Amino acid sequence: MPVKEMSENTAAYRLLPKQKTTLNGYRSCTKDTAKPEHKRIKITMLSAMEIQTKLNQCNWQTERLNIRNFQAGDLAAELAHNKDPRIMRYIANIEDDATLEKKVREFMEPWQCDEKTWLGLAVCLRDEQTFIGIVCLRVDSLEYGRVEIGYRLHPDYHGKGYALEAANKLIDWLFMEGQANKILAHCVTENHPSFGLMEKLGMQKEACLRQHSTLNGRWHDEFIYGLLKTEWQSQSI
Secondary structure, eight states, rough: OOOOOOOOOSOOOOEOEEEEEEETEEEEOOOOOOOOOOOOOOOOOOOOOHHHHTTTTOOEOOEEEEOOOOOOGHHHHHHHHHHHHHHHTTTOOOOOOOHHHHHHHHHHHHOEEEEESSHHHHHHHTOOEEEEEEEEEEEETTTTTTEEEEEEEEEEEESSSSHHHHHHHHHHHHTSOOOOEEEEEEEEETTTHHHHHHHHTOOOOOOOOEEEEEEETTTEEEEEEEEEEHHHHHHHO
């Protein structure tokens, strides 16, 4: 058994090296191989079920926008957006109609929170309830409180601050209600409006991933931007 030594200043004690008797009767010391205990950082992000329940009942209001779950009437507009090369230029290849409709219908179904599945939320003009685009998210890591976000709007509504307004609302919810620790966003390096918006959101460029994805038959580099909860809190003061 290890020998216990009392501290001079407290009632605590430390473990001295273990001792064993050698064949010649002398005592020798062996190194204590016990690993030191490390304090674990506690992440308080909501559970997958809590996030799923709350975000499948989403109906947020901002000054000019209504951000909500998809409705059946959104299908035609969402399909049209996914077929529009101006919108999808830096996001994804445009697929055939049957494949695309299947994917869009699945995307619009109630969300199952896991670390690969995207949740899309409809962005509508508050007064007219006109569908103008989406914001979206996926949980990158529940354990470490990381969430990736995305956004896309119809070109008719670019340059009016709608994407910034919608993304800010999403980020505020993720930090305040979802208890996320970090928000991430990706975009191809040619997509200047997208990473410009990330910078307006207070996000910091963290990496450039070379030849990270393909679009329209060629390789693209991608930027990764990140925003920590502590940074968001300092911006909100």
